[in-house]
Amino acid sequence: MAIAAVTDVIPLALQPRFIFLLVATMVVGGAVAIMGFLKSYDKRAYPVLVAVLLITVILVVIYYLNTR
Numbered sequence: 295m296a297i298a299a300v301t302d303v304i305p306l307a308l309q310p311r312f313i314f315l316l317v318a319t320m321v322v323g324g325a326v327a328i329m330g331f332l333k334s335y336d337k338r339a340y341p342v343l344v345a346v347l348l349i350t351v352i353l354v355v356i357y358y359l360n361t362r
Contacts, residue, residue, distance in 0.1 A: 314358060318354045318358070321350060321354055322347070322350060322351060322354065325346060325347050325350040326347065328346075329343040329344075329346060329347060
């Protein structure tokens, strides 16, 4: 269901809000996983990784507000 939401197989106008929240959770979770993977290589990367997470969250919020 989440893959159908991401690929617009199901139009966003027809989707319940919990599907969007599921997709947003997967996107933010993926960003956190990538952050953890990169942080294991360079301990000084913390500020950059936090910025990546914030940008991801901001983009998800902007996308949500544009599809309401």
